[in-house]
Amino acid sequence: MAFELINEVVELSPAFFEKLVVELLVKMGYGGSIKDAGKAMGRSGDEGIDGTIKEDKLGLDIIYIQAKRWKPGNVVGRPEIQKFVGALAGQGAKKGIFITTSNFTKEATEYTPRNEAKIVLIDGHQLAQLMIDYNLGCTTQQTYEVKQIDRDYFGEE
Numbered sequence: 001m002a003f004e005l006i007n008e009v010v011e012l013s014p015a016f017f018e019k020l021v022v023e024l025l026v027k028m029g030y031g032g033s034i035k036d037a038g039k040a041m042g043r044s045g046d047e048g049i050d051g052t053i054k055e056d057k058l059g060l061d062i063i064y065i066q067a068k069r070w071k072p073g074n075v076v077g078r079p080e081i082q083k084f085v086g087a088l089a090g091q092g093a094k095k096g097i098f099i100t101t102s103n104f105t106k107e108a109t110e111y112t113p114r115n116e117a118k119i120v121l122i123d124g125h126q127l128a129q130l131m132i133d134y135n136l137g138c139t140t141q142q143t144y145e146v147k148q149i150d151r152d153y154f155g156e157e
Contacts, residue, residue, distance in 0.1 A: 002128035005137060009127070010071055010101050017069040018050045020136070021099050024127075025053045025065070027134040032057040048087030055095070063095045064088055070102040072124060078107040081121070085113045094118060099127055 009017060025031070031054035051065040066084045068076055081098060088096050099122040109121060122130070131137050 001132065001138070002125060005128045005131055006072065006101050006124045008137065009131075010069060012069065014067075014069055017101075018065075018067050021065055021067045022051045022053060024130060024134060024136050025063075025097070027136055028130070030055060030063065031059070048083055049091065053097075061095065062093065063097055064091060064093045066096065066098045068098075068100040068102070070100055072102055075103045075105050076100045076108055077105045078111050081108045081111050081119065085115070085117050085119065088117050088119075089115060096120070097122065100124060101127060 009020065012020065048066060049064050050067040053063050053065060055061040055063050064087070066080075066087070068080070070076065076098070081104075084096060084098055088094070094116050095118050097120045101124045103123045103125075104121055113119065
């Protein structure tokens with residue numbers, strides 16, 4: 001299912017993909033509601049930032065997002081991560097999430113910025129699993145409940 005989900009996501013427009021990423025992060029508990037928690041930039045000239053999300057419901061910190069909707073096999077290398085770190089520095093930001101539908105090179109995953117920036121990388125497989133875990137772009141077909149006696153309930157005090 002994860003493979004099929006990523007194939008669907010790759011066919012989306014860049015703007016829809018950026019919105020999907022913000023929606024996923026909100027479902028994961030960042031920021032509160034879509035209305036005031038996150039924002040997809042969705043425009044060219046975004047200076048390397050595709051969206052933002054509040055780290056918590058109070059908005060004590062902002063996390064910047066880079067979303068690359070690349071076909072599998074077109075891997076994200078270290079230069080792309082370095083550009084994102086530079087974009088964060090340009091915003092005075094310290095936290096970023098770089099999400100791709102593809103994969104990262106070994107050099108990209110091993111890169112650690114020398115400034116205070118903290119970057120989380122999410123590849124296509126992780127993205128699909130998060131979408132499944134948080135029911136974004138997929139629905140549950142069947143659920144089974146198996147009941148048993150709750151022995152704790154019947155225990156005497």
